[in-house]
Amino acid sequence: METALPKLTLVLGGARSGKSRHAEQLVTSTPPPWAYVATARAYDDEMRARIAQHRQRRASGWQTIEAPVDLGGAIRQLLSEQPVLIDCLTLWLTNLMLGEHDRQAALRDLEAALDARSGPVVMVSNEVGLGIVPENALARSFRDAQGRLNQHMAGRADAVLFMVAGLPLKVK
DSSP, X not given: XXXXXXXXXXXXXXXXXXXXXXXXXXXXXXXXXXXXXXXXXXXXXXXXXXXXXXXXXXXXXXXXXXXXXXXXXXXXXXXXTSOEEEEOHHHHHHHHHHTTOOHHHHHHHHHHHHHTXXXXXXXXXXXXXXXXXXXXXXXXXXXXXXXXXXHHHHHHOSEEEEEETTEEEEOO
């Protein structure tokens, strides 16, 4: 069954909350071809296994672009009307921070790329602020930056969903 998606949807949740699976279902409710913009880097065997699991779960009809840092550039490579899933903003932010990239410039570039699109975009991001205060400065800095990024993107989004135990809760 095909449905119309808002231009920009943000899917938030904790680890293993069902964010990616639900976001994939949203995108595949539209006509293919679908684009999957992956931000993960496979630094170890566990992460390689996670990436493989995500690939196996996706049906045919997906075009995958790996964009650990240049998210705006990856989005500009796609057809403007093509439905896009960005998975995920959390790993993108991690890559920007660890690589000491200009996060504000990267965000402006992402926003420009999103603004130029006519098709729907679904973004996945982790809600990292529900736990304890991290014990080290880098982790606290990341938590704060992720919270600000989520708030910013939620403000831009037409729809925001919060995933809990595989169930979507409509926030906006």
